[in-house]
Amino acid sequence: MxxxxxxxxxxxxxxxxxxxxxxxxxxxxxxxxxxxxxxxxxxxxxxxxxxxxxxxxxxxxxxxxxxxxxxxxxxxxxxxxxxxxxxxxxxxxxxxxxxxxxxxxxxxxxxxxxxxxxxxxxxxxxxxxxxxxxxxAVEGLDDPLLQRTAYIAGREHGDIARLVIEAAHIAGTDRLRDPAYCFADAVTAHEKAGNEVWPGLLLHKKPMNMQMEIDLEETPVLVLQDALEPDPVDEEALATEAGFRQYMEHKEQFRSNLRKLAELGIGFIAADRGVHQEAEQFFSDLGVMVLQRVSKADLQLICEHTGARPIKRIALHKPKQELQGYFGLAKKVSYDDKLSRIRLIGGTDRPMVTMIVGASTQEVVGERARIAKDAASAVQAAVRGGxxxxxxxxxxxxxxxxxxxxxxxxxxxxxxxxxxxxxxxxxxxxxxxxxxxxxxxxxxxxxxxxxxxxxxxxxxxxxxxxxxxxxxxxxxxxxxxxxxxxxxxxxxxxxxxxxxxxxxxxxxxxx
Structure with a gap:
């Protein structure tokens, strides 16, 4: 009681x-x-x-x-x-x-x-x-217990563990120890793919000129943090003779910039905004791959991997020699029609790697990706802290x-x-x-x-x-x-x- x-x-x-x-x-x-x-x-x-x-x-x-x-x-x-x-x-x-x-x-x-x-x-x-x-401490990327780390964190999926370790060798110890680098972000899964380690970037974008077979090697890269179109003119100004003349001057300057890029041998352009239809047709005729509305994260990866320096539209007015200093270099660029992805290998000594995880159906794609990300994160953590x-x-x-x-x-x-x-x-x-x-x-x-x-x-x-x-x-x-x-x-x-x-x-x- x-x-x-x-x-x-x-x-x-x-x-x-x-x-x-x-x-x-x-x-x-x-x-x-x-x-x-x-x-x-x-x-x-x-x-x-x-x-x-x-x-x-x-x-x-x-x-x-x-x-x-x-x-x-x-x-x-x-x-x-x-x-x-x-x-x-x-x-x-x-x-x-x-x-x-x-x-x-x-x-x-x-x-x-x-x-x-x-x-x-x-x-x-x-x-x-x-x-x-x-x-x-991990004794290098060939340490057998590092492979076991990937196997256990990968829920005993041996194929994923092997994929992660192979990718780790490409990324390198220094890259894995970099606090700013997230190894798990290199994982992508697709139900139409087999397991593959790609020594570069896999961009989830389609080129504007889809009708063309584009397979480029050793090509200059331009990253544009702007729209690829003529300089704008106020709508009110277009109603005046001076405004229309300015519009035509901007358009001619834009065409001149396109010709300048062609003369510099540009082969790959990535813009974070839209691309004018005239530029699209111009570069399609030349076999140049053009991507529009690319995310800032992807643009940053492209710059890091190719050595390109991002520019605004106004920088296209610069002289050829000065403009060329902003270009990066891609050893290989192609479009994978099966995966609907852009494959890119950069020309810098900054290694990039993509782990492509295959799955039998759409339903298991997400889970396979989560498993691979866990394994990749565990490997990076072990390299960094034992x-x-x-x-x-x-x-x-x-x-x-x-x-x-x-x-x-x-x-x-x-x-x-x-x-x-x-x-x-x-x-x-x-x-x-x-x-x-x-x-x-x-x-x-x-x-x-x-x-x-x-x-x-x-x-x-x-x-x-x-x-x-x-x-x-x-x-x-x-x-x-x-x-x-x-x-x-x-x-x-x-x-x-x-x-x-x-x-x-x-x-x-x-x-």
């Missing part, structure tokens, strides 16, 4: 935090079953009956119809993980959910939320440093390290440290659960074996349930993926644990 009298007060006191935790648990349950080699797929059904079948964490989370504000915070964690390293969204979500569950359990017991959050922050920082310290034993093994080792630290914490922050310890055991527990084994038993087995052998490499074989050396078995994950996942999980768990009250804001119309 005493407990019945106290429960309403307790429920009211912790209503917000338990409500948020329930929403987080609901979100986590949608992606937990996809973790590990025995993870299953999720079917997403749209309002018009469209269907996506995937086990990609960020896809599941972004496509879900979510209204709860705390749940949306968790989705932002997955999005941040995807933007930063391109892989590990499921791990980040699982860790965040486990951290929050453990933290809420401590708060409901009476531990101040601020103390729990502080302990989580301290423990997470120590865990991140431990992960970085344990990271093993790799760690996978399968949840290294997290168990870090949790053991935090246990020793927790024993030295005399304040109530120890409860927050304990939350991180329990959360770090969650990935292995979920992986073995998805494989059909008892997670409590297997986690303790792995923990005991690591303690006896003083290693962070012992995990669980999901086929047999036996202990195994993850590095010997080639079960590895990029260190950056694990580091960022833990950081993001700790941040969102701390943010949600601090929320005491939720208030709906007035709309802008009411202010």
């Amino acid at each position: 005493t407990s019945k009298q106290m429960n309403p007060d307790g429920e009211e006191r912790y209503a917000t935090i338990t409500n948020n935790a329930s929403a987080i648990r609901a979100i986590c349950s949608a992606v937990e079953s996809t973790l590990g080699p025995k993870g299953l797929d999720t079917m997403l059904v749209g309002p018009q009956g469209d269907v996506i079948i995937t086990n990609d964490g960020v896809t599941i989370l972004e496509k879900m119809d979510v209204t709860h504000p705390a749940a949306r915070l968790l989705i932002q964690v997955a999005r941040a993980q995807q933007e930063q390293v391109g892989d590990g969204t499921t791990t980040a979500t699982v860790l965040a959910g486990a951290l929050l569950n453990e933290g809420v359990a401590q708060v409901v017991k009476g531990v101040p939320a601020a103390k729990v959050v502080r302990g989580i922050e301290q423990a997470a920082a120590l865990a991140v440093e431990s992960l970085k310290r344990r990271a093993i 790799y760690l034993p996978g399968g949840g093994a290294v997290e168990i080792a870090v949790a053991r390290e935090l246990e020793r630290y927790r024993d030295t914490v005399k304040d109530m922050e120890a409860f927050g440290v304990e939350a991180v310890i329990q959360a770090l055991r969650k990935p292995l527990a979920q992986i073995v659960l998805n494989a059909g084994f008892n997670p409590l038993e297997k986690v303790e087995q792995a923990k005991a074996a690591q303690l006896v052998q003083d290693t962070d490499r012992v995990g669980i074989d999901c086929d047999t349930g036996n202990l195994m050396d993850c590095l010997e078995a080639g079960i590895v994950d990029p260190a950056l993926v694990k580091v960022h996942a833990l950081k993001a999980a700790a941040e969102v768990a701390g943010a949600i644990l601090r929320i005491h009250t939720v208030i709906k804001m007035r709309s802008m119309a009411e202010l």
Whole structure:
């Protein structure tokens, strides 16, 4: 009877935090079953009956119809993980959910939320440093464990893993280590294609002169950040004799510029706006490939790959020698009618690569592309930050390290440290659960074996349930993926644990 009298007060006191935790648990349950080699797929059904079948964490989370504000915070964690390293969204979500569950359990017991959050922050920082310290550097692009990284992140699709590694060799180590370069952006999938690594750009555009067979080699390239048309004249001015004369002068100047480009041997023109029909016909007669309304991102790639310097329309008035200084060089330009894409190989020493992933039907194109992007992101992350034993093994080792630290914490922050310890055991527990084994038993087995052998490499074989050396078995994950996942999980768990009250804001119309 005493407990019945106290429960309403307790429920009211912790209503917000338990409500948020329930929403987080609901979100986590949608992606937990996809973790590990025995993870299953999720079917997403749209309002018009469209269907996506995937086990990609960020896809599941972004496509879900979510209204709860705390749940949306968790989705932002997955999005941040995807933007930063391109892989590990499921791990980040699982860790965040486990951290929050453990933290809420401590708060409901009476531990101040601020103390729990502080302990989580301290423990997470120590865990991140431990992960970085344990990271093993990649020994070149031929490192067998780098290939295993691609294979595991590519959900054991061997053809995609081989494609990604081949493309990595073309991109080169320096390119992969460049923070501004996103290797996953080089992936494209097409149901009419076979797997292929193209050592250049594949532009999703059609040339204006489609009726021509264009296959150019060693040709100058012009990138125009403007429309390829005569200089404009105000409509009001056209009604006057002087305005009409100016219009005719502009048109003649435009024709002169076209002839100038032809005399300079231009073979490929890409403009970010429209192209005048006179220019289209003029260059069609000369066999020059012209693209109009090209995206700024593609124009930037063309400039980078060919060495072209983008210009405005007014720059076409420059003398030949000066104008020629803005040209780039393409070793090869052609139109692939089967893929409806422009193939371009630049003439600079700045390598570009495109991974073309084949698919049997339109329905599986998107999933094949997501798999290849995950594999590419994992390879780039491993090159940049090394790799760690996978399968949840290294997290168990870090949790053991935090246990020793927790024993030295005399304040109530120890409860927050304990939350991180329990959360770090969650990935292995979920992986073995998805494989059909008892997670409590297997986690303790792995923990005991690591303690006896003083290693962070012992995990669980999901086929047999036996202990195994993850590095010997080639079960590895990029260190950056694990580091960022833990950081993001700790941040969102701390943010949600601090929320005491939720208030709906007035709309802008009411202010």
